[in-house]
Amino acid sequence: MTAATYTRYELLRTFRNRRFFIFSLVFPLVLFYVIAGSNRHTDLGGVPFPTYYMGGMAGWATMIGVTAGGARIAAERQVGWNRQLRLTPLRPATYLGAKIASGYALAAASLVLIYVAGLTLGVHATGGIWVSMTALIIVALAPFAALGVYLGHRLSVDSMGPALGGTTSLLALAGGAWGPLAQHGFMHTLTQAVPSYWLVQAGQAYGDGPRWPPGAWVVIVGWTIVLGTLAMRAYRRDTGRF
């Protein structure tokens, strides 16, 4: 199978790159341990702090993982690899599919680590909640996967680091991944239009688990369409493929 072999090697390459690994996996994990560990007996509105904070860290870590593919795209463009691929029968769907799959694979590894860290800090939830959290996180990552592809085809390797770091940090902050934001008023409404807000909400292990109102789906699907279109256009412009 064409797509299977190609995707398999893309995944293999992803997990061989230690730099991405460390940045994507270790950094959020350390932050989670440092902040949630030192506040492990604190309550936040009746919710143990580690349980509350796991949602934000899961969102942030997976966001880094799924967008990290963009840096790989930029690096491959720099060595002219995309031109080489253009001279093969590789279909755009296979190419983009493999990139998105490796982004998700990295995000999955991050997510598992954050979950395990959460368990060690006393987070407990029903099986159903773990499943619905994971499912919603997967959905909420779609616009970020598109963002990674878009940036990878637009920016150079040199600007990729700051761009990815800055964008994910800003989105993490705006989505409330690092700490609670305004719960009422204009700022709250604005925050709810940001996809990272719903990504963080998807990691809610307390109460009845994550809850997405219809508006959340609109935000996630809308951002996915917008960023997905931008990503496709950047890819086409970059490679001349239609």
Next chain:
Amino acid sequence: MSRRIGGIDDYPSSPDRGILEVMSDRTTRMNTGIELHGLVKSFGEVHAVRGVDLTIGPGETVAILGPNGAGKSTTIDLLLGLLRPDAGTVSILGRPPERAVRAGKVSAMLQTGGLIREITVGELVTMMASLYDAPMDVHEALAVTGLSDFADRRTEGLSGGQTQRVRFALAIVADPSFVFLDEPTVALDVEARREFWTTIRRFTERGTTVVFATHYLDEADANADRIVLMADGAIVADGSVTDIKAHVDIRTIRFTLPGGDSTALAALPGVVDVDRHGDSIRLRCDDADLALRALIATRPDARDFEVRGADLEEAFLQLTTSIPAAVR
């Protein structure tokens, strides 16, 4: 038809053939080879390719030779469908280049380009092979390119010459009908260049058509059956190395003359220019017979005469610098 400023005009059709024969030959070539027709490509004010017509049949090893800026890379990019021509058509096996690429019939090693990292040579060649319906066996591709011992080596640990061989392996693992190589040895040292060409010859022995661009005359001379000489965006000569040399009306006279005066020698009839190293003198002549008679008459002390036809370098110089101002 193509401009043949160099005076080589007997390719591709010969005058003694009937029109029907020529037409059927053309049709066959269209379906089995490469056909470029009236190709024009400009980048703003720069007219990179200005009217190229070229037919390449199966099994040939063709060098596209020319100085930097002659339009070689642009022609190859047009051939591969990486660029769209402003005018003219490209047909590979009777189809547009993009479709020939998608069918796995054409592959290339571009001038610039490295390898992706975090993968071994063997894995990378396997990954590329998986994109084709009928690829070459991966072990065979590695063996042909002399990479069998490097299959487990990561791409980031390869030398320049090894990297070029891997890039060549990636081009041939498609098992294509045509392989294009755009200045494949430009960044390599002499030893790596020699090794690389040994690899390519091992591959061309299998009968696959290889078209390579180069500005090294010796590479074209040693490795091509046919040379397409480009200058200033146009083909100025097209033929075998022997053909091209034969059509150049420059010959050289070498001799020994103590105390030779360059200015006086340059003034002899038939002499184009003079090259002097001590007593050893070389005259480039457009009429060597006339020059030799005049030389013997004026300088009876000249000795060790040697009159030779043009070598490829002289042919190259003459053909690439004799473009009329009107087409510049």
